[in-house]
Amino acid sequence: MIVVVKLGTSVLTGGTQRLDRAHMVELVRQCAMLQKAGHKVVVVTSGAVAAGRELLGFPDLPADLPHKQMLAAIGQGQLVQLWQHLFGLYGLNVGQMLLTRADLEDRERYLNARDTLGTLLSHGVIPLINENDAVATNEIKVGDNDNLSARVAILAKAELLLLLTDQPGLFTADPRANPDAELIQEVKTIDATLHKLAGGSVSGLGTGGMATKLQAADVARRAGIAVVIASGHGVDVIGRLVAGERVGTRFSPIEDPLESRKQWILAGPPPVGRLQLDDGAVRALVDKGASLLPKGISAIHGRFERGDAVALLAPDGHKLGVGLVRYSAAELTAILGVHSDAISMALGFDRGAVAIHRDDLVLLG
């Protein structure tokens, strides 16, 4: 089985300001046991900023992007060196891959990253993955390692994604503020009610809290990957989760997973615009599995070019899905509501009858 293990800053520091080396040894032991049993492990490791801060002796720096990038640039080397040393004790090699959203949104770069990851795995090397924080500005960032790990799980063609953190799982409310909150053991559907339960990070160490873990789980399970959120401090937690033990919060995969290109549409390009659809278009897309025609679009928001990803909104405003457009925003504005036969008349040229082809469309539901 290919397993992606995402280790949050909260796990790697144990809530302190420093990397918890003793615990990292224990996590490496667990991963090595899995490799020995014939599984393949990919580690998505946070902790670069924490390691940088530790090396500099906790300087009092502004919390702005340039200083975070500086800390990540300093800390990433430290972090990987440490992992390399610890995995080396078990005779395992590691291979570092630093990714950003820009590596995932272009289909060719996405496939290149997938090849490298596959080659590392086929040679028994442990891929160590983090966001390339030193160069990633907000525009090109995935932004948090929960969402990054879901994309990595898709790239690695993993069966299981473990989001290991400082809580035993997803609770009915943030247990730090609500002592009565209860652990949710199993999630079958991720809806707006569930999203409301999942709060942000309050420790000052992590990024995104449970909110980003839920987003990550939603992306991974649509690709047919099971996801568990659990405590990174549980005894033998990695091996027990791989063995299928009921620990933490488990999200079962969607049974009819998206095909590869659609997984990329969901995981790669960020939507840069929004199309408001009319009722007829919603019925055609949802009930008949049709492509989206310009005549079913009632409004266009944002500036996008041909090939960009856009979000599709139902008349009541809820997000129906994501798709890659065949016309730019300016072109679509000129043919909004126009019947397919009249497109070339309105534009002076014709890129085909559909605004978004069915093959370039992912419906969320």
Ligand SMILES: Nc1ncnc2c1ncn2[C@@H]1O[C@H](COP(=O)(O)OP(=O)(O)O)[C@@H](O)[C@H]1O
């Ligand atoms: N419903 C919830 N259940 C559990 N934890 C929650 C919930 N809502 C918010 N949290 C917070 O999410 C935090 C874990 O996320 P985060 O700080 O980003 O850690 P990590 O570094 O592991 O990604 C917990 O410490 C907790 O305070």
Ligand SMILES: N[C@@H](CCC(=O)OP(=O)(O)O)C(=O)O
């Ligand atoms: N890339 C950053 C961590 C980003 C992140 O998502 O952190 P976390 O929520 O602790 O998994 C780092 O290495 O410090």
